Amino acid sequence: GRAGQAAGWLLALLLLAVSGIESANVYIPQWGFRSVERAADSPVIRRLDERRTPFSLAMVPMDERYRESMRMFALLRERHLSVFGWGGFKPLYARKIQAAVGHHDATRVHALLANIWPEPLLLVDGNDPGVAGHDLHARFPAFVRPAATNLPSDLVQLYAEVAEVIDQDDTYTLMRLKPPAPARLARRIFRTDLARRLPVVQATLRAESPTTVTVTLNRQLVATATATPGGAPFQCRLAPDALTRSVFNELDFESGTEPITLEAFRLSGQ
Structure with missing residues (x-):
């Protein structure tokens, strides 16, 4: 049944994830073993x-x-x-x-x-x-x-x-x-396990004139910042209890007045 198929796929994935060999065979339910091209x-x-x-x-x-x-x-x-x-x-x-x-x-x-x-x-x-x-x-x-x-x-x-x-x-x-066009909302989504390991957000905020930007993590306010014509550096640390228990998180940078550009976004451990 579907549960058996899902279990078979999961087992194949787990076996493959820990494998460091040059070639591998994958077991596919209802089909048997198939080789995986390198x-x-x-x-x-x-x-x-x-x-x-x-x-x-x-x-x-x-x-x-x-x-x-x-x-x-x-x-x-x-x-x-x-x-x-x-x-x-x-x-x-x-x-x-x-x-x-x-x-x-x-x-x-x-x-x-x-x-x-x-x-x-x-x-x-x-x-x-x-x-x-x-x-x-x-x-x-x-x-x-x-x-x-x-x-x-x-x-x-x-x-x-x-x-x-x-x-x-x-x-x-x-x-x-290609870079997205400037907009009032710039969103980044990322995995919870990555955010726990790399809890510091770093980015550059740019706008045609100085603009206040509200930063929310999963709809909770975490910071306010300013976007500038020359590009303003932004950095904040994500609180572990603000991260979701589901698969990914949404970090929103929102301006109430004019479009902004989010550049060089990344998570780091610093």
Whole structure:
């Protein structure tokens, strides 16, 4: 049943998370063991491993459950965070992102991803599941959705208005989101476990004229600040009891008068 499937997926994830081997097999309920391709064989992924700044990955397309899962397993084996499913964000937010991806709504995808910390990088899989052979589909178990047939032919071009290419190889294209436009509300969401380990918020607040900014954590006031034309540094320590017991927290920077820009946001242990 569904409980057994969920337990099987969880067991596979736990086994994979503690594995440091070069290759792995994953047990999938109703299907048995399947090998996981080593993602680091891609030059893009190898260079991702060398990055020293925190990041998370949003992988597209998101239309085929089996392929999505195998990509996630492979990338998790390299200790990368994913904003979909197993990245720590509650399922509802992940479903919103997946729905926007499924509707090819690049603007909506950008708006949702831009809220997340660590910074999401868009990883476009060039092996388009929409052109997978029908013989592969015939081997899918009943609970695996078939690939979508209406995928855009050029996903990189689809997201070009909201993201820029920063790396590319024969399999993957890595894109960084363009900065959001100034707005009266700037939000960042982050995992509770990360905030407990890195409780200090650091950022720069910018506006066309000096503007008072209210900072709330999960709708509780934590600070007031000022955004300036030259960019004002902001720092505050998050109280442990203000963090949620659920999956993620919302930190809002809100101006009641004019749009602001939130730059260089990060959590640190200092």
